[in-house]
Amino acid sequence: MKKILNYSIFAGLFLVPFIGFIVPNSMFFPFISGKGFVFRILVEIIFGLWIILAFTDSQYRPKLSWITKSVLLFTLAIFLADLLSANPYKSFWSNFERMEGFVLIIHLVMYYFVASSVLIKQNWNRLFNTTILASTLMSFYGLFQLFGWATINQGGVRVDATFGNSTYLAIYLVFHIFLCLFMLLKEAKSNWQKWVYGLIALLETVILYFTATRGAILGLIGGLFLVGILLAWKERENKTLRKISFGIIGAFIILIIGFISLRNTSVVQQSPVLSRFSNLGLSEFQGQGRYYVWPMAVKGITDRPLLGWGQESFNFVFNKYYDPGLYGQEEWFDRTHNIFLDWIIAGGIVGFLAYACMYISLFYYIWRRNSTLKFSEKSILTGMIGAYIFHNIFVFDNLISYILFFTFLAYIHSISIEARESNSKFYTKTFSTNISNYTIAPVILVLTIATIYLVNIPAIQANKTLIQAISIKDLGQAENHLALFKKTFAYNSFGNSEALEQLAQFTSNIYSSAAPEAVKQQYYDFSKLKIEEKVMQTPNDARYLVFAGAFFNRFGQYDEAVKYLERALVESPNKQSIYFELGSSYIGQGNIQKMFELFKKAYELKPESRESRIIYAIGAIYAKNSEALKEVATLIDQDTIVFDNRFLTTYARIGDYNSVINILNIRIQKDPSNKQNKLDLASTYVNIGQKQQAINIITQMIKDDPSFKVEGEEYIKQIQNS
DSSP states (O other): OHHHHHHHHHHHHHHGGGGGGOOOTTSSSHHHHHHHHHHHHHHHHHHHHHHHHHHHOGGGSOBOOHHHHHHHHHHHHHHHHHHTOSSHHHHHHOOTTTOOHHHHHHHHHHHHHHHHHHOOHHHHHHHHHHHHHHHHHHHHHHHHHHTTSSOOTTSSSOOOTTTTSHHHHHHHHHHHHHHHHHHHHHTOOSHHHHHHHHHHHHHHHHHHHHHTOHHHHHHHHHHHHHHHHHHHHHOOSOHHHHHHHHHHHHHHHHHHHHHHHHTTSHHHHTOTTHHHHHTOSHHHHHTSHHHHHHHHHHHHHHHSTTTOSOTTOHHHHHHHTOOGGGTTSOSOOSSOSOHHHHHHHHHHHHHHHHHHHHHHHHHHHHHSTTOSSOHHHHHHHHHHHHHHHHHHTTSOOOHHHHHHHHHHHHHHHHHHSOTTOGGGBSOOOOOOHHHIIIIIHHHHHHHHHHHHHHHHHHHHHHHHHHHHHHOOOOGGGHHHHHHHHHHHHHTOOTTHHHHHHHHHHHHHHHHTTTOOHHHHHHHHHHHHHHHHHHHHHSTTOHHHHHHHHHHHHHTTOHHHHHHHHHHHHHHOTTOHHHHHHHHHHHHHHTOHHHHHHHHHHHHHHSTTOHHHHHHHHHHHHHHTOHHHHHHHHTTSOHHHHHHOHHHHHHHHHTTOHHHHHHHHHHHHHHOTTOHHHHHHHHHHHHHTTOHHHHHHHHHHHHHHOGGGHHHHHHHHHHHHHO
16 A cells, blocks of 8 residues: 555655646646646645555654744744734635635645655656656647747737747746756766757757846846856866856856847847846836835735735735836726735745745755755756745746646655654654555545645536636627626635626627527626626726726626725725726716816826826816816827717716717828728717708718718718718
């Protein structure tokens, strides 16, 4: 039985490196959710088997080290933070888009204990070779994308393989480039092995370049530079390696100086990859979301310094401290795009220090005096973790990078703890074979099956049902799709938030379609019910208050919309889009003065924003405030006023047909071949009672384009009969 358990656990561990290839198109967020569910189920299985194995044989029980203690400390700190979270449910479960939360941490810890307790030196080498094999296959997929044989999933030219995100692929490659170098120095005995590891590292460096991910590429360069410095400084065993390290240092210095010298040349500027590096600097950073988001995060930390806001709760900080300068960029941030700020937000100072302890203990065991690692191996592992840290300053982690980090935590722990150190075991009691086989094993198997079902199955079913619900091809099937939406919510999974957003969008599409009125009403009623439930569950989340308000605005329920949007404004008082949405509600109510006040306030939050100026101008038109309109109109270019349909629509709504006619005449002047502008002008003349003028326009259109005669004469008949 012990052998079966052992081989089964090995099989599970050796499948983990291939999780990156999982992209089930039948699932919502296929690049994220598919990988997440497979990892969770796989870990739950091998963890259950390992528990049985550990009861059967004490040598497989976990052993204490500072790495293990730091992992447990981190888990405990984040558990407390999530328990006290602004949204405990989401902190624990996350959503389909991220598949993180405390559930992921628990599974990473389970994976850590299994890997660190079962794998020994030779098995670690096999696991590393397996993950290098997987990364090689992933790199070939990236090559296919470069050659146009496979689609780049996120669009553009930045390869993303099966990750759906070039940044995720980049850090995956960084880990494996260093791992190839590590195995080359540590295990490669013959020349062909050295060539294989070297060529794989080179291939993956090429693919990394074409991800155009600056943080990862600079992290790799910095990590290798650090390795070179360490080897040049203290490598004594391998003089050839020391000479190579001097070459690496010199090459990187020449590379950096050369790039700085050529950064403004056409060769660099026309390269989609190199141009991203040539623009690095303060001015470029000031145009990024991070420039505004990081200070927001710092303010949020001061609110809840000890245990933070809980995982998946940065949106509360983002809403509360929203910087108006961010307007026009991404509407809702759920991450700070800095892993260290993310963990301070999620776990406060306590959680961040616990997170930092994992790195400190990792470096301690790599560099401690009695480490079994050679100096060159220590240097490469240090460069790897250094590159990972640098990369994470500008992004956030994902499932695969978390797995790789915890893999190396487990590896360093495993090679640092002697198997015979019985005093380092958690529990040393031995159990009889009967108790292990007939009591412990059945209980663990039942608990494992129950965990697999409760943690995964309803959510997987909800995920797949949601995809079916939004995949409509025939309006005659609209009622069936509503049933699918109801079935999705009935699973009561952590994907309900995303299901709600899809339902609301679907309801809007159905309402603008030719579906039966009874079906439209059913969709509206169900959407309204679910939106109200969501707001009750998270009453302080501005995103869902805005979501509710926008939904009711869309269906003309302005009183309801105002109720939610005013609450949203309390939660996020500096967010211009809320002012604009609430202003639209007041337009619907006929309260033009209130609308104008809101539009003016939003404009004043960021007067240099083009969109703020446009909406403030539209508010001034509605309010017939000529002074305000004159002031802001000078800040808007004429083409925007002429071609932005919001101006045309606004003038038409307030009955200012002279302005409508002027705009349409300018459009026709600039684009004489555009029939729609001429038809709109004719329609405007009909609205003000000048039918003959409208007929003259249509008649001239027929003269200019004889093929328009039949259609034009029909328009003339309609005008005459109106």
